[in-house]
Amino acid sequence: MLVNLDPHDARPLYLQIMDEVRRALVVGTLRPEDPLPSVRELASELVVNPRTVLQAYRELEREGVVYVRRGQGTFVAPDVHSGRQERLALGREVAKRALLEARRSGLGVEELLTFIREVAAEEEGEPSPAVSAANPGDEE
């Protein structure tokens, strides 16, 4: 599992870690019954306080995304089917950020939606080579 934290993201670190786990579930790099890195490993890799990782894992456990096998570590819950719930949570997170940006610039919700559709349609018309090379077959 690849976890990246953004130093410019002002959200609490444990939320960012939770999002990265959700993202891994949505794109399929993490699947049901897969082990998560140990708290120690992830804390070391990200250079964060181990308590922060623990807090993220506990929250994910509370949401039923992962479960703890005593003495063995943290695993993805068996019934997390293709991360549907996570897709929802992730989508809402993306929407929130877009809205925040829009409000900063004085744009309303309808305007924002219109612009998103417009730009998406343009990009579909002439796919940028970087994007299509990075995600072959990723068209939904």
Place this chain on the structure above:
Amino acid sequence: MSAYAVATHGLSKRYGGETALDRVDLRVPDGAVYVLVGANGAGKSTTLRVLMNLVRPDSGTAEVLGMDTGRRGAEVRAQVGYVPDGRNPAYPRMTCGRLLQHVAIFYPAWDAAYAGDLMRAFDLQADRRVGTLSKGEARRLHLVLALAHRPPLLLLDEPTDGLDPVVRRTALALLAEHIADTPTTVLISTHQIHEVESLADHVGVLRAGRLTAQMSRDELQRTVRRYRVEVPEGWKPPPELRVAGLRRSSTGREIQWTLVGEEREVVERLTLAGGRVREAKPLTLEDAAVAFLTEEVTG
């Protein structure tokens, strides 16, 4: 033992005419990773030296691990892993390996295997003489000496100073592992908050000897916001907001103001004062700390 691994009460210290510490009430909760931020000369090193009883305060007291450090300095030092500020270890003619053996005698809990692991991780050779180490290597050796007896308290004075980016990352990753493996409280002083902020769960801001802010990471991120407000021409901020205000700038009829307080209340007050809040933006830990460091005293 108290809920604080470190608690100071009205700590003051002057050097000649210079104020080094001015009534500092430091509170480092047990088990916390507390980052003390401040410019060079703000009093960070003096604070840590007082905690080690290497410097006597003019007034005030300090409790370290439940002990009055002024009276029980030797006992305190035996239980603390201390990385001093920018100084090379003593005994320049000793080899690093010999120094480790020498230091190990003083600590019953010394973990020789762990010391060896840390030496390897830091790329330090046991047969090198201490006096020939570069500044960064000396810093790494200090970290080995501080961590290897797995003390209940670490006092790290600018631990990343002089380390190149790769070694800095190694050092901080090792520190994260250490915290995961060993129950400990960590007090880190730094003038480079971005280097250590991801480890912090508590932050203190020291400015010209005064502790101007001290809170948990959660509280800091919840209560410090940068507001963008549309205001009428010639607008004067209300006094109760000026107290909570840190940094203010304006362009045209829009002001940008970093304020401390619950967002809802702050927005309410700004609105009552005739402003229209366009945005309330949460800050990163670094930006919030910088806001406290550069606070406008006059408001």
